[in-house]
Amino acid sequence: MTSVLAGVQVVAVADVDLEIAGSVAGPLGASVHKSGEALIADSSVDAVVVCSWGPTHEQYVLAAIAAGKPVFCEKPLATTQEACLRILEAEVAHGSRLVQVGYMRRYDASYRALKAVLRSGELGAPLMMHCAHRNASVPGFYEKEMAITDTAVHEIDMVRWMFGEEITAVRVLRPRRSANGGDLQDPLLLLFEMENGALVDVETSVNIRYGYDIRGEIVGENGTAALGSLSPVQVRVAGRTSDPVPTDWRERFLTAYDVEFQEWIDSLRTAGRPIGPSAWDGYAAAVVSDAGVAALRSGERVPVSLTDRPKLYAPEVPA
Ligand SMILES: NC(=O)C1=CN([C@@H]2O[C@H](COP(=O)(O)OP(=O)(O)OC[C@H]3O[C@@H](n4cnc5c(N)ncnc54)[C@H](O)[C@@H]3O)[C@@H](O)[C@H]2O)C=CC1
Numbered sequence: 001m002t003s004v005l006a007g008v009q010v011v012a013v014a015d016v017d018l019e020i021a022g023s024v025a026g027p028l029g030a031s032v033h034k035s036g037e038a039l040i041a042d043s044s045v046d047a048v049v050v051c052s053w054g055p056t057h058e059q060y061v062l063a064a065i066a067a068g069k070p071v072f073c074e075k076p077l078a079t080t081q082e083a084c085l086r087i088l089e090a091e092v093a094h095g096s097r098l099v100q101v102g103y104m105r106r107y108d109a110s111y112r113a114l115k116a117v118l119r120s121g122e123l124g125a126p127l128m129m130h131c132a133h134r135n136a137s138v139p140g141f142y143e144k145e146m147a148i149t150d151t152a153v154h155e156i157d158m159v160r161w162m163f164g165e166e167i168t169a170v171r172v173l174r175p176r177r178s179a180n181g182g183d184l185q186d187p188l189l190l191l192f193e194m195e196n197g198a199l200v201d202v203e204t205s206v207n208i209r210y211g212y213d214i215r216g217e218i219v220g221e222n223g224t225a226a227l228g229s230l231s232p233v234q235v236r237v238a239g240r241t242s243d244p245v246p247t248d249w250r251e252r253f254l255t256a257y258d259v260e261f262q263e264w265i266d267s268l269r270t271a272g273r274p275i276g277p278s279a280w281d282g283y284a285a286a287v288v289s290d291a292g293v294a295a296l297r298s299g300e301r302v303p304v305s306l307t308d309r310p311k312l313y314a315p316e317v318p319a
């Protein structure tokens, strides 16, 4: 962060594993704290980034809100919708936005270009969106629900942002199982119903072997628009064309992560508050994700039911 981004310095690091914290802090000249709470209380810390694993997010985000410090929290905001609601309540009681959630696709040049085409109106009304989220492989602890809660959760946030409206119901189909995934139910096919009646399908394939492949195509009344090729060069050799495929999300979204952090820093410095994905977005993603897990288990269509949106999260600009 310190060497790539402007207007910010890493001054302190905490990790439950002190050796890891030290190895990150050392080269940056940052101090090491024994707990996240101690880091948040440190007076030299103006803003906090939470990137520990999901079940720890709630406690650190709540501690940052209690200290009145802006907090960037990696996805998910929290692992249950009840925990997300506790965060919403704390932030609403604070009275202004402090929380931003790490949904980096909103900062990807290709997704931003796709949204600009949609907004231009040339496609006409959007009718459908086809998405694919393919991982080369996943670790042994990955369970079938994670295809929704950890993986498709990015599409859940992305389509809410892309269309500027909520998802109202979810279905999940189970295609023939890939032998690459062992006992894992992989792939899955998710179907989201949007407020205005558009349908979004999302394929999750998490053992696809050939690389990390993210796709998206909007079908409108008058035309279609899709995420473009990311490759600066296309090779034609021996009767075949080829584009490189990223190995994982770090490679595919490298620039988006930098843009995401820079815009977060800039918004804190200029507006004094974050303007990216909010605690409401984190909450909505958790509710849709829970509906997806219920749909996976039951095989049924599961409606999404959100609480009333607090005024604090009213869109400031067309979403
Ligand atoms: N936006 C994106 O594309 C991605 C987001 N993520 C998210 O980032 C977060 C971290 O994921 P990974 O780096 O893959 O996990 P990881 O397991 O590799 O690293 C998590 C770190 O948190 C530390 N930790 C665990 N419990 C802690 C506690 N109570 N207090 C302080 N530190 C603690 C661990 O020691 C470890 O160093 C997750 O929420 C994950 O969903 C992960 C990958 C990509």
Ligand SMILES: O=C1[C@@H](O)[C@H](O)[C@@H](O)[C@H](O)[C@H]1O
Pocket: 135, 150, 151, 152, 154, 249
């Ligand atoms: O957040 C991420 C991972 O946790 C998840 O497992 C991957 O499927 C996503 O593409 C990546 O962005």
